Amino acid sequence: KAGVTQTPRYLIKTRGQQVTLSCSPISGHRSVSWYQQTPGQGLQFLFEYFSETQRNKGNFPGRFSGRQFSNSRSEMNVSTLELGDSALYLCASSLALSGSSYEQYFGPGTRLTVT
Amino acid sequence: GQQVMQIPQYQHVQEGEDFTTYCNSSTTLSNIQWYKQRPGGHPVFLIQLVKSGEVKKQKRLTFQFGEAKKNSSLHITATQTTDVGTYFCAGPGATSNTGKLIFGQGTTLQVKP
Numbered sequence: 001k002a003g004v005t006q007t008p009r010y011l012i013k014t015r016g017q018q019v020t021l022s023c024s025p026i027s028g029h030r031s032v033s034w035y036q037q038t039p040g041q042g043l044q045f046l047f048e049y050f051s052e053t054q055r056n057k058g059n060f061p062g063r064f065s066g067r068q069f070s071n072s073r074s075e076m077n078v079s080t081l082e083l084g085d086s087a088l089y090l091c092a093s094s095l096a097l098s099g100s101s102y103e104q105y106f107g108p109g110t111r112l113t114v115t
Numbered sequence: 116g117q118q119v120m121q122i123p124q125y126q127h128v129q130e131g132e133d134f135t136t137y138c139n140s141s142t143t144l145s146n147i148q149w150y151k152q153r154p155g156g157h158p159v160f161l162i163q164l165v166k167s168g169e170v171k172k173q174k175r176l177t178f179q180f181g182e183a184k185k186n187s188s189l190h191i192t193a194t195q196t197t198d199v200g201t202y203f204c205a206g207p208g209a210t211s212n213t214g215k216l217i218f219g220q221g222t223t224l225q226v227k228p
Contacts, residue, residue, distance in 0.1 A: 033215070042220040043158070043203065056208075056215040090157055098216035099207035101146050103160040 002026065004093050004107035012113045018079040021110045025072050025093030029105070031055075032074040033098050034066060037088040037109070046089075049074050050097055078112075086114045117142050119206055121219035129227050134194050136222035138187040138204035145207055147180055147187045148216070153200040161202075194226050 005024045013019050025032050033056075034046040045058035049068035066076040072093075078085055088111050092104035118141045128134050138147065146165045150158040162171055164180035164187060171178045175198075177190045191198055201221040208215050 035218075043218040045215055045217070048215055058215075092158075101163065101165065103148060103163060104150075104158075104216065106150075106157040106159070108157050 004105050006091055006107040006110050010111045013081050014115055015081055017081050020075055020077045021089055023074045023091035023107055026105055029093035029095055030072055031094040031097050032068055033092045034076050035090045037090055048098055081114045083114050117208055119217045119219040121204060121222050123222055125223050127225045128194050131193050134191045134224055136189050136202050138219050140185045140206050143184050148205045149189055150203045151200050196226050196228050199226050
């Protein structure tokens with residue numbers, strides 16, 4: 001079956017702009033988690049959605065938000081972009097909540113560059 | 116808050132040498148997962164350990180879950196250039212089944228041919 005897809009794959013934005021990233025999970029997966037990855041910082045958890053509800057949230061400012069639709073597709077939005085938001089944004093889908101015993105399947109990521 | 120720590124952060128080895136990365140949690144884990152991220156790629160699930168003292172092997176990779184279920188290790192025997200990448204361990208948050216998956220910082224392995 002098809003894997004996790006993320007669009008766009010690459011994005012260049014200017015400081016102060018906003019951006020919306022999209023993630024389509026594997027068919028049948030109801031959990032979508034978002035991570036920010038920067039060199040040397042590992043995988044920083046942003047938030048997790050399950051059945052259209054945010055279930056967990058990481059320590060990121062309110063400029064970072066997300067939502068999940070009834071078909072489990074998820075979007076994350078970053079408003080008022082800052083240079084430090086430049087990163088690889090990964091989403092991962094799973095059959096159940098990420099803290100359960102189900103593995104996560106990651107998408108290829110969206111590389112965001114803020115200039 | 117709950118933390119998952121990995122050491123070392125980086126490891127350079129000569130091809131054919133062994134490699135081990137260690138993962139330590141500040142709390143007892145119900146399970147632990149391991150992922151590998153190749154350069155330029157995304158994390159890919161390798162394995163999950165559930166039982167205390169569990170040992171699982173995948174070809175040259177050996178995964179171990181500690182008796183107290185607070186630590187884990189990944190050992191690669193006779194490394195190859197295909198082993199290059201970052202290895203992450205991850206465990207569920209304190210409120211398992213509702214909490215998030217907490218990732219370690221990862222160990223980046225470089226293999227010199």
